[in-house]
Amino acid sequence: MPSIASPAEADLTIFRRELAGFVPDRIFDAHAHLWAVDHVPPGSSPAFESAGQAVMGLAAYRSLMAALLPGRQIAGGLFIPGAVAAQGADLAAENELVAQQTAGESGCRNALLVSPEMAAEAVGAEVHRLRPAALKCYHLRSAARPTWDAEIPAYLPEAHVRVAHEAGLCIILHLVRPRALADASNQSWIRRYCERYPNMQLILAHAGRGFNPHHTIEGIWALRDLPNLWCDMSAVTEVGACEAIIEALGPGRLLYGSDFPVSHLRGRCVAIGDGFVWLYEETLDWQAASFQPVQPILIGLESLRTLKQAVWHCRLSDGQVEDIFHNNAARLLGR
Numbered sequence: 001m002p003s004i005a006s007p008a009e010a011d012l013t014i015f016r017r018e019l020a021g022f023v024p025d026r027i028f029d030a031h032a033h034l035w036a037v038d039h040v041p042p043g044s045s046p047a048f049e050s051a052g053q054a055v056m057g058l059a060a061y062r063s064l065m066a067a068l069l070p071g072r073q074i075a076g077g078l079f080i081p082g083a084v085a086a087q088g089a090d091l092a093a094e095n096e097l098v099a100q101q102t103a104g105e106s107g108c109r110n111a112l113l114v115s116p117e118m119a120a121e122a123v124g125a126e127v128h129r130l131r132p133a134a135l136k137c138y139h140l141r142s143a144a145r146p147t148w149d150a151e152i153p154a155y156l157p158e159a160h161v162r163v164a165h166e167a168g169l170c171i172i173l174h175l176v177r178p179r180a181l182a183d184a185s186n187q188s189w190i191r192r193y194c195e196r197y198p199n200m201q202l203i204l205a206h207a208g209r210g211f212n213p214h215h216t217i218e219g220i221w222a223l224r225d226l227p228n229l230w231c232d233m234s235a236v237t238e239v240g241a242c243e244a245i246i247e248a249l250g251p252g253r254l255l256y257g258s259d260f261p262v263s264h265l266r267g268r269c270v271a272i273g274d275g276f277v278w279l280y281e282e283t284l285d286w287q288a289a290s291f292q293p294v295q296p297i298l299i300g301l302e303s304l305r306t307l308k309q310a311v312w313h314c315r316l317s318d319g320q321v322e323d324i325f326h327n328n329a330a331r332l333l334g335r
Helices: 009-019 058-068 089-102 120-130 158-167 184-196 205-209 213-223 241-249 299-313 318-333
Strands: 026-036 073-081 108-113 134-136 170-173 201-204 229-232 267-272 275-280
Touching: 009 299, 026 058, 026 089, 026 318, 058 073, 073 089, 073 134, 073 170, 073 318, 089 108, 089 120, 108 120, 120 158, 134 158, 158 170, 158 184, 184 201, 184 213, 201 205, 205 213, 205 229, 205 241, 213 241, 229 241, 241 299, 267 299, 299 318
Parallel strands: 026 073, 073 108, 108 134, 134 170, 170 201, 201 229
Antiparallel strands: 267 275
């Protein structure tokens, strides 16, 4: 079972050698989770259940991120409820927890976790009450089976998009279906929502779920003309997806995100064929799989290495790198 870990010497060595000269001093984390362990349904998310304290709030986040990115200032973040499979009262409690954790914190914004069965009026009432910067939908809340094959309206109804448009909110969308951004249905619904609701800003999480980068490389060009389409690069550990986003949308619409606490799991995601597989420290015999000793590092560092390669390949300036790590999100969220 993957579990949250603090940086070890192997992680810090990689940071000092490869990333210290790349990661800017000031960071806005556009994709991070806060949660209470009691709100996580048993068996739904082992990493979130493995937290060492009852509430993984801003204090825990700041402590673990300071260790991951030494000497950097986390100037703000967009914080998402972590118990995405929470039901009923726990769903409301998760939203309240994240709103309370971010209230009065300079640069910090909360996202509201919504479920497809919620009426638009109920979503609107929660928006008025908790003042989020974004709505967060998730396929696990869809009635479709399997949820990994759900079309977008099954977990993001159009009525919710209208609420976001009217309130001037972002929506954080984690795509599913086997080919993610290369899927014709996903492309069609993204275009429909972005064109009909221009005051809604759509953030495709994980580089358009570019865990297999070929899907993002193939799909992003069909959507390049949508001015309210953004991407975060959280937890992406394969080269290709971020480059395609930079080339298609421009570096001004790519956002740094840690995907905390995924950032603090050891391993990486590997594209294989037309899919991908997550390899964790606890789920693979690393020594038997290699001719030399292998020490997996934290996913947050693997993701930064991937972003660094994208920046090099696209020949971005230092100012454009600072935009990705801070200024783009500050502009998007008005901070």
